[in-house]
Amino acid sequence: MQNIAPNIEAISGTKVAAGVKRVRIVRQLTLIIPAIVLFLLVLAAIFADLSWLGLPDVRLAPYDPVKISMSERFLPPFWAEEGSTAHILGTDNIGRDILSRVIYGSRISLSVSLLVIVITAGVGTVLGIIAGYLGGRTDGFLMRVTDVSLSFPPILLALLLAATMGPGYWTIVLALSILGWAPYARLIRGEALRLREEDFVGQARIIGASPIRIMVRHVFPNIINPLIIMMTLSVGMVILTEAALSYLGAGIPPPNPSWGNMVNDGRSYIDTAWWISTFPGVAIGLVVLSGNFMGDWLRDTMDPRLRQL
Amino acid sequence: MSDVILQVEDLHTSFFTRAGEVKAVDGISFYVREGETFGLVGESACGKTVTGLSILRLLPEPAGIIVGGKIILEGKNLLELSKKEMREIRGEKISMILQDPMTSLNPVYTVGDQIGESVRQHQHLPDDMVETEVVSALRLLGIPAPESRLHDYPFQMSGGMRQRVVGSIAMSCRPRLLIADEPTTALDATIQAQYLALFRDIQKQTDVAIIFITHDFGVVASICHRVAVMYAGKIMETASTSTIFKTPKHPYTSALIHSVPRLDRKDDRLYSIEGQPPSLLNLPPGCRFAPRCPDVQDVCHKQQPPEVEIGEGHTVSCWKVK
Amino acid sequence: MLFRTSMSTEEDIARIRANLGLDKPIYEQYWIFLSNALQGDLGESLVKDRPVTEMIWERLPNTLKLAVSSFLISMIAAFMLGVLGATRRDTFLDNGVKFIAILGQALPGFWVAIMAILVFSVYWQVLPPYGLGGPSHYVLPVVTMAFFLLPGMMRLVRSSMLDVLDSEYIKLARIKGLPERVVIWKHALRNALIAPLTVAGMIFAMLITGAVITEQVFAWPGVGRLSIEALVSRDFPVVQGITIMVAVVVLAINLLVDIAYAYIDPRIRYQQM
Numbered sequence: 054m055q056n057i058a059p060n061i062e063a064i065s066g067t068k069v070a071a072g073v074k075r076v077r078i079v080r081q082l083t084l085i086i087p088a089i090v091l092f093l094l095v096l097a098a099i100f101a102d103l104s105w106l107g108l109p110d111v112r113l114a115p116y117d118p119v120k121i122s123m124s125e126r127f128l129p130p131f132w133a134e135e136g137s138t139a140h141i142l143g144t145d146n147i148g149r150d151i152l153s154r155v156i157y158g159s160r161i162s163l164s165v166s167l168l169v170i171v172i173t174a175g176v177g178t179v180l181g182i183i184a185g186y187l188g189g190r191t192d193g194f195l196m197r198v199t200d201v202s203l204s205f206p207p208i209l210l211a212l213l214l215a216a217t218m219g220p221g222y223w224t225i226v227l228a229l230s231i232l233g234w235a236p237y238a239r240l241i242r243g244e245a246l247r248l249r250e251e252d253f254v255g256q257a258r259i260i261g262a263s264p265i266r267i268m269v270r271h272v273f274p275n276i277i278n279p280l281i282i283m284m285t286l287s288v289g290m291v292i293l294t295e296a297a298l299s300y301l302g303a304g305i306p307p308p309n310p311s312w313g314n315m316v317n318d319g320r321s322y323i324d325t326a327w328w329i330s331t332f333p334g335v336a337i338g339l340v341v342l343s344g345n346f347m348g349d350w351l352r353d354t355m356d357p358r359l360r361q362l
Numbered sequence: 363m364s365d366v367i368l369q370v371e372d373l374h375t376s377f378f379t380r381a382g383e384v385k386a387v388d389g390i391s392f393y394v395r396e397g398e399t400f401g402l403v404g405e406s407a408c409g410k411t412v413t414g415l416s417i418l419r420l421l422p423e424p425a426g427i428i429v430g431g432k433i434i435l436e437g438k439n440l441l442e443l444s445k446k447e448m449r450e451i452r453g454e455k456i457s458m459i460l461q462d463p464m465t466s467l468n469p470v471y472t473v474g475d476q477i478g479e480s481v482r483q484h485q486h487l488p489d490d491m492v493e494t495e496v497v498s499a500l501r502l503l504g505i506p507a508p509e510s511r512l513h514d515y516p517f518q519m520s521g522g523m524r525q526r527v528v529g530s531i532a533m534s535c536r537p538r539l540l541i542a543d544e545p546t547t548a549l550d551a552t553i554q555a556q557y558l559a560l561f562r563d564i565q566k567q568t569d570v571a572i573i574f575i576t577h578d579f580g581v582v583a584s585i586c587h588r589v590a591v592m593y594a595g596k597i598m599e600t601a602s603t604s605t606i607f608k609t610p611k612h613p614y615t616s617a618l619i620h621s622v623p624r625l626d627r628k629d630d631r632l633y634s635i636e637g638q639p640p641s642l643l644n645l646p647p648g649c650r651f652a653p654r655c656p657d658v659q660d661v662c663h664k665q666q667p668p669e670v671e672i673g674e675g676h677t678v679s680c681w682k683v684k
Numbered sequence: 685m686l687f688r689t690s691m692s693t694e695e696d697i698a699r700i701r702a703n704l705g706l707d708k709p710i711y712e713q714y715w716i717f718l719s720n721a722l723q724g725d726l727g728e729s730l731v732k733d734r735p736v737t738e739m740i741w742e743r744l745p746n747t748l749k750l751a752v753s754s755f756l757i758s759m760i761a762a763f764m765l766g767v768l769g770a771t772r773r774d775t776f777l778d779n780g781v782k783f784i785a786i787l788g789q790a791l792p793g794f795w796v797a798i799m800a801i802l803v804f805s806v807y808w809q810v811l812p813p814y815g816l817g818g819p820s821h822y823v824l825p826v827v828t829m830a831f832f833l834l835p836g837m838m839r840l841v842r843s844s845m846l847d848v849l850d851s852e853y854i855k856l857a858r859i860k861g862l863p864e865r866v867v868i869w870k871h872a873l874r875n876a877l878i879a880p881l882t883v884a885g886m887i888f889a890m891l892i893t894g895a896v897i898t899e900q901v902f903a904w905p906g907v908g909r910l911s912i913e914a915l916v917s918r919d920f921p922v923v924q925g926i927t928i929m930v931a932v933v934v935l936a937i938n939l940l941v942d943i944a945y946a947y948i949d950p951r952i953r954y955q956q957m
Contacts (some may be wrong), residue, residue: 221742334795453861
């Protein structure tokens with residue numbers, strides 16, 4: 054409903070120009086800051102120690118993450134009363150350095166998410182293109198399977214697998230991969246459906262190209278954009294789920310640190326040593342937030358149609 | 363001579379965007395009489411739709427603001443009314459038909475419900491009387507067997523039928539003024555003629571004044587009594603339809619009429635006006651049409667021409683005319 | 685494998701296998717299981733010597749109490765906030781809504797729950813940290829569950845609403861002179877509901893996930909917690925039983941959603957489209 058302009062002078066040209074510039078800077082920041090965070094994370098994961106290069110004593114993390122030190126248990130972070138800079142983020146109930154464990158924990162989170170994303174994106178894309186392009190009963194069947202996979206809580210499946218195979222790295226990867234392809238399939242199928250009606254696909258059919266050739270050569274290159282966006286946005290989701298699974302005990306078993314199981318470790322001591330659970334959670338939040346921001350930025354830049362917020 | 367229902371005086375409407383102030387309507391004046399169809403013609407983005415929305419005070423917020431002028435309906439300046447008073451006017455005194463019948467109707471409610479809503483809102487009648495009014499509105503728009511249509515959903519109807527339903531909603535409270543925003547653009551040519559005939563019929567029956575927004579001079583010829591030609595937010599020429607076609611005085615008007623392809627003339631090439639309308643962010647000083655005008659003079663680039671009355675109800679803004 | 689100790693003899697193992705029916709061929713085992721399951725018998729716990737069905741049944745009411753109350757509260761809140769965010773776009777309220785959504789989707793639920801315990805139970809001591817009980821015992825668990833359910837739905841409602849508010853029929857509703865209240869709650873909302881319904885299945889998945897985690901954090905004696913306990917003690921039949929139950933419910937929910945869809949959107953109902 055319309056109001057009449059109160060005073061036009063307030064909306065002057067220079068103010069508008071300044072506003073535009075501010076918005077542009079903020080937008081660039083929403084890409085740069087998360088990118089830096091993620092980059093640092095990757096660095097931390099790779100350089101936690103260089104034992105994979107044969108140099109076990111060269112490390113970024115100040116301590117061995119599984120080294121127990123009963124004399125230094127329950128040290129609070131350095132800014133608290135009994136804290137010291139020797140253990141910046143404190144120690145846990147058996148004297149292991151929290152900072153080092155957080156750094157090493159990044160390895161698990163990163164490698165699991167990388168693996169899972171590659172597998173799920175791959176499977177999901179293939180199925181999505183097939184379903185979307187071929188349509189008909191193939192589509193109907195695949196979509197039913199997708200719907201059920203989407204509604205099935207990954208947690209339960211992971212628990213089932215863990216009860217069968219025992220908790221561990223590959224259990225989690227498997228659990229997340231078995232259901233994780235479904236969102237990709239759905240997204241890609243939507244795109245494939247749309248592309249199927251495009252003229253250039255019609256042309257290809259007219260000159261007699263086989264369905265496989267069309268799918269690979271025409272459909273696939275056009276779904277790369279939304280695919281990349283979804284993959285970036287998945288980083289956060291996978292890390293969160295992996296952390297939850299580790300927290301519940303279905304994931305990486307102790308003493309190897311993963312952010313999830315660190316939070317679990319600290320839960321019993323929440324009233325006396327809050328830092329054991331807090332810092333790994335902060336790490337998770339930071340990484341997921343960065344992944345989400347980057348994904349949003351990519352989506353706003355590459356494909357505003359998919360905008361959600 | 364019937365009464366003047368609507369008088370627009372020096373209306374200014376702008377959109378305030380990040381890129382600056384877009385002057386969509388920059389000082390236009392016109393009037394519409396009871397029982398008359400007034401055409402508002404022009405290219406896309408000349409400000410005609412914005413004019414219609416301004417009269418209803420339904421510009422998109424927060425960017426669209428009416429910056430100045432008066433809009434007088436039956437003696438009252440609409441721009442001075444409160445939101446609540448304006449809401450009472452909408453639908454009851456002034457109504458509007460939008461362009462695309464496919465998207466104008468809410469897909470999840472029945473036709474009867476959507477028409478009845480208007481009646482209920484403004485006329486506070488008991489339920490059975492509401493139904494009578496709805497049926498009568500459907501009948502007015504020429505929909506056969508209206509009673510059986512009440513429980514239909516929009517998707518069950520053809521485009522032409524849907525547009526009639528939109529018309530029924532608009533006319534359900536028998537408004538004094540109807541603003542029709544390119545209602546025939548989305549229809550087939552054959553249905554267009556029917557629909558226009560319908561308008562004439564409704565007007566005869568209810569004496570409603572119509573502002574007909576279009577870019578199609580053919581439609582203008584067939585239904586409008588008087589016409590105003592708009593360009594880049596200003597009115598270039600206003601006259602009765604016959605005058606505009608017989609003796610257009612503004613170069614833009616002549617050019618527009620000339621560009622309509624005709625079957626009775628053998629043209630080798632279709633005539634089109636060179637150039638593009640100016641950006642409404644950066645308007646040239648002087649006459650808006652100067653950069654494209656075939657009869658342009660020096661003064662045209664420097665100063666905007668005043669509006670001059672050169673005949674009975676015929677006004678022009680052009681330096682060619684004194 | 686699970687029971688083998690260093691002392692087991694061949695005969696012992698054979699006997700246990702016969703007991704559990706493991707010596708029969710695979711397909712026969714499967715058939716036995718299936719027919720039992722359809723009659724409500726999901727096998728017996730390996731650890732507790734009780735029928736799985738009974739164990740689940742016992743804990744189910746607790747989970748339902750938590751799940752139903754959390755679901756209702758979260759969905760209502762998500763809708764209100766989503767609609768408010770859409771109708772008061774770019775205001776303080778809207779930015780608040782966006783902020784909640786962003787944080788809610790980035791922070792791990794189990795961690796937020798533990799931090800909440802830290803603040804409300806340890807420092808401020810106003811809410812109990814564990815267990816089943818009166819209303820105050822519900823607060824933190826329900827809020828934690830909301831953490832899983834709210835952000836996604838809220839975001840979806842908001843964007844769906846924004847899309848709908850842009851459409852022509854909403855413009856027409858305003859042209860009719862309808863009060864803004866009616867435009868939003870009658871015309872816009874019903875159309876905006878269609879999209880969130882499509883993710884109802886996913887919301888249900890989040891509900892289960894949230895339940896398992898929340899019950900674990902707050903030691904809530906429900907089915908979720910049972911599954912964790914079973915996991916830790918490698919009590920496979922219990923986990924399997926719970927999983928099957930969930931799978932059945934998932935299929936049921938999908939069916940219900942299809943029905944609700946047809947009810948809300950008449951175009952689906954009439955199927956001639």
